[in-house]
Amino acid sequence: MDQASLHHLLSALPSVEEVLNTSALLSLRASLPQHILTLCARDAIERARQEIRKGTRHEEELLSIASRAQTQALAYLRPSMKRVINATGVVIHTNLGRSPLALDAINAVVDIAQGYSTLEYSTQTQSRGSRHDHVEQLLCTLSGAQAALVVNNNAAAVLMVLSEYAAGFEAIVSRGELVEIGGEFRIPDIMVLSQATMVEVGTTNKTHEADYTRALTSHTALLLKVHRSNFRMLGFTGSVSVAQLRALANAENHRREVSGECTSHVLVYEDLGSGALLNLPCFGDYDEPTVVASLQAGADLVSFSGDKLLGGPQAGIIVGNRDLIERLKKHPLARAIRIDKMTLAALEATLRLYLNPHVALTSIPTLRMLTEKIEDIYARAQALATILDHELPPHCARIEVIAETGRAGGGALPQCNIETAAVALTFIVGSAQGAEHYLIAKHSTPIIGRIKKDCLLFDALTLTSSDFSEIAAGLGAYFAEQNNEAQSGQTQGRHHG
Numbered sequence: 001m002d003q004a005s006l007h008h009l010l011s012a013l014p015s016v017e018e019v020l021n022t023s024a025l026l027s028l029r030a031s032l033p034q035h036i037l038t039l040c041a042r043d044a045i046e047r048a049r050q051e052i053r054k055g056t057r058h059e060e061e062l063l064s065i066a067s068r069a070q071t072q073a074l075a076y077l078r079p080s081m082k083r084v085i086n087a088t089g090v091v092i093h094t095n096l097g098r099s100p101l102a103l104d105a106i107n108a109v110v111d112i113a114q115g116y117s118t119l120e121y122s123t124q125t126q127s128r129g130s131r132h133d134h135v136e137q138l139l140c141t142l143s144g145a146q147a148a149l150v151v152n153n154n155a156a157a158v159l160m161v162l163s164e165y166a167a168g169f170e171a172i173v174s175r176g177e178l179v180e181i182g183g184e185f186r187i188p189d190i191m192v193l194s195q196a197t198m199v200e201v202g203t204t205n206k207t208h209e210a211d212y213t214r215a216l217t218s219h220t221a222l223l224l225k226v227h228r229s230n231f232r233m234l235g236f237t238g239s240v241s242v243a244q245l246r247a248l249a250n251a252e253n254h255r256r257e258v259s260g261e262c263t264s265h266v267l268v269y270e271d272l273g274s275g276a277l278l279n280l281p282c283f284g285d286y287d288e289p290t291v292v293a294s295l296q297a298g299a300d301l302v303s304f305s306g307d308k309l310l311g312g313p314q315a316g317i318i319v320g321n322r323d324l325i326e327r328l329k330k331h332p333l334a335r336a337i338r339i340d341k342m343t344l345a346a347l348e349a350t351l352r353l354y355l356n357p358h359v360a361l362t363s364i365p366t367l368r369m370l371t372e373k374i375e376d377i378y379a380r381a382q383a384l385a386t387i388l389d390h391e392l393p394p395h396c397a398r399i400e401v402i403a404e405t406g407r408a409g410g411g412a413l414p415q416c417n418i419e420t421a422a423v424a425l426t427f428i429v430g431s432a433q434g435a436e437h438y439l440i441a442k443h444s445t446p447i448i449g450r451i452k453k454d455c456l457l458f459d460a461l462t463l464t465s466s467d468f469s470e471i472a473a474g475l476g477a478y479f480a481e482q483n484n485e486a487q488s489g490q491t492q493g494r495h496h497g
C-alpha cells in the first residue's frame, strides 16, 4: 500500500465516541461501566490501526471494529474458566482440571469458604494452631508414615525436599528417571533450582545397583527415585528398587558412622508422582507402586500429587520420617508454597473417605471411573445412544456404541489401557471435525470428545448420565445450524440464479 492510501485509511479510523455509539456497544451499557466499554473500544481501534500499518487489514470499517470491541467487552461478563463435559475417556485429564472432587470434598470447600474457620486455630488450647494438623493424622493412618506435610503441589514438594536435604550436596538419580512431567517441570531443572548437584547414574534403559555404589561419596546427601509417570520403557530395561536404595543408603550411613565422618545420613526419597493410596484393579499387570509400599520398602520421604490417582484437589503431599518432616515444616519455602484453606478442606474430606476403601472406590469420582465394571460403562454408553437417537433429527448421523480404550491420564499408568465403551457418531449432515469444533467452541458448556477416523466419539468412561441432555442439546444445535446454513445456501443460490 502506498503512503497516501495508508494515511487515508488511518485517518478514516472511527473515533472512540463513534464506536461507543454503535448498537453493539450501546446494548452493553446496562451491564458494564462506561470506562470498561471505552477501554474495549480503544483497544479495538488500536488493533485495527496496527493491522493497517502491518498491511494485514485494508479497511477501517466501523461495524467490524465495534464488533471486536463488543466481543472483548462480553468476555468481562462471562467466566473464562468454565465447566466442561469430558467425553475423552481420559480420567485424570491435566488440561481439564485433573480429578473431579467427591461430593464430601465439595461440601467441605463450600462450608469453609463461606466463613471463618479453624485453619490455624486450636479450639483445644484456644490459641494458634497449625494448618498441617488437619490432615497429618489421616495421612499417617492411611500411609503408615510417622509424619506428613502438605504443600501447593507435588512439583513444589520435590523442590522443597531437594532444597532442604540436598542443597550444596549431591543427589544421585538414574538416567532412566530424569523425566519431564510436562509444563516445563524437568527433574534436572529442579535440581539446579534447589542447588543440589545432580549425579546421574546408569544408562537410559538400564541402571544397576553398582552404578549407585560407584557414585556414592561423602558428598552424597540423597538417593532420588522418580516415578516415570508419563512414559514406559519396554524391552531391555532395568532399574533399582526403593528397597535396594535403602540397603545402599544403610551401608553408606554405617560406613560414615564407623569412620567417624560427621556428615549427615544419606536419605532415600521417592517422587511417586501420582501416588496411589489403594491398589486398584485397573493397574492389572502394571506394578504401580503405592505410597504404603514405597514407605515399607524403606523410603525416608515419599511425595505425590493430591489430584492424580488420589482423586482430590491439587496438592503436594510429603510423608515419611518424623524428624525429616518437622525440618521441612520449618523451611522458608513451606510458607511460600503452602496449601490454602479451600484445598485443605477438600483434601481432608477426600482423605477421610479413604478410611473405608469401599467408600473411597465408590464416592471418589477418579477411583470410581478407574474401577467401574465394563458392563456398567456399556450400559451408560447405550443409554446415551438411546437419548441421542430419540432427540436428534433423523438422518443426521449414524449412532452406534463401540468398544474403546480409555486412559488413566495425569502421568499415571501411561500405557495401561482401560476397557471402555463409547458412542460413535458418523455424520451424514456436517462432519465429525465440524461438530467437534462446534461443541467445544460454540456450545455454552464445552463438550470435549475424541475424533477417530471419521467418527466423533463420546467415551462413557468419563461421562455421567447428568451430561447426556447437554450432549444431546449441543449436537441438536449443531445440526440445526448445519440445516440453516444449507437452507440459506439454497435461498442464496436461487437469488443468484
Ligand SMILES: *Cc1c(COP(=O)(O)O)cnc(C)c1O
Pocket (backbone or CB within 6 Å): 153, 154, 155, 156, 158, 181, 185, 226, 227, 228, 229, 230, 271, 272, 273, 274, 304, 305, 306, 315, 316, 410, 411
Ligand atoms: C505429576 C508429577 C509431578 C508434579 O506434580 P504436580 O502435583 O502436578 O505438581 C512431579 N513428579 C512426578 C513423577 C509426577 O508424575
